[in-house]
Amino acid sequence: MKILNNKIFISAIVIIIGGLILFTGNKKPSEIKDVADSGIKEKINFKEAVGQKAPDFELESIDGKTIKLSDYLGKNVVLFFNEGSMCYPSCWNQMAELGNDSRFDTESIMAFSIVTDPKSQWLDIVSKSTNLTKSKIIFDTARFVSKAYNVLNLNSSMHPGSLPGHTYFIIDKEGIIRFTMDDPNMALANDKLIKEIEKLK
DSSP, rough: HHHHHHHHHHHHHHHHHHHHHHHHHHHHHHHHHHHHHOOOOOOOOGGOTTTOOOOOOOEEEEOOOOOGGGGGTTTTEEEEEEEGEEEEEEEHHHHHHHHHHHBBBSSEEEEEEEEEEEEHHHHHHHHOGGTTOOEEEEOOOTOHHHTTTTTTTSSTTTTTTTTTOEEEEEEEEEEEEEEEEOOTTTTOOOHHHHHHHTTOO
16 A cells, blocks of 8 residues: 555656646746746835836847846836737827837937737737837736836736736936836826926936
């Protein structure tokens, strides 16, 4: 009986290990790297974010570049976390408005839209939606940045815990968060964001 129990136990261990190998084997190398090393040391509480140093991050952009937040020191940076591809038309419109507004792509201001979808999905969307071609979309597929910025469980998220909602951060030229807004109404916020940035000058 003891031998039989040992055999069952060993078989269970083998099945579990085999499952883990299969699960990891199906992941792309980039996904394994993301899980192993997020590269994010700082985390913030959204309600206490203003005045805090913005957590640094590195994410891939839709044009294949690596966007590192600390490379934008000296500029005011807007981060727009949103629900991504499934949030049509609200998120798409907000992203397009940010991308097409020249006030958010200057020597002193830059705006990025952060989604958790795969890059391939947005390449397809943008190829069919010309109003999004100027949008600076970056990909947080492992949700490490969304977690670091504490945006997965805010009021604007329709999928709490798994997707950001409609959340904005303004980060000043020294890398300090100076303004936050979580917007369940999913409104276009460009003018409000510019007014807040103008207060920093």
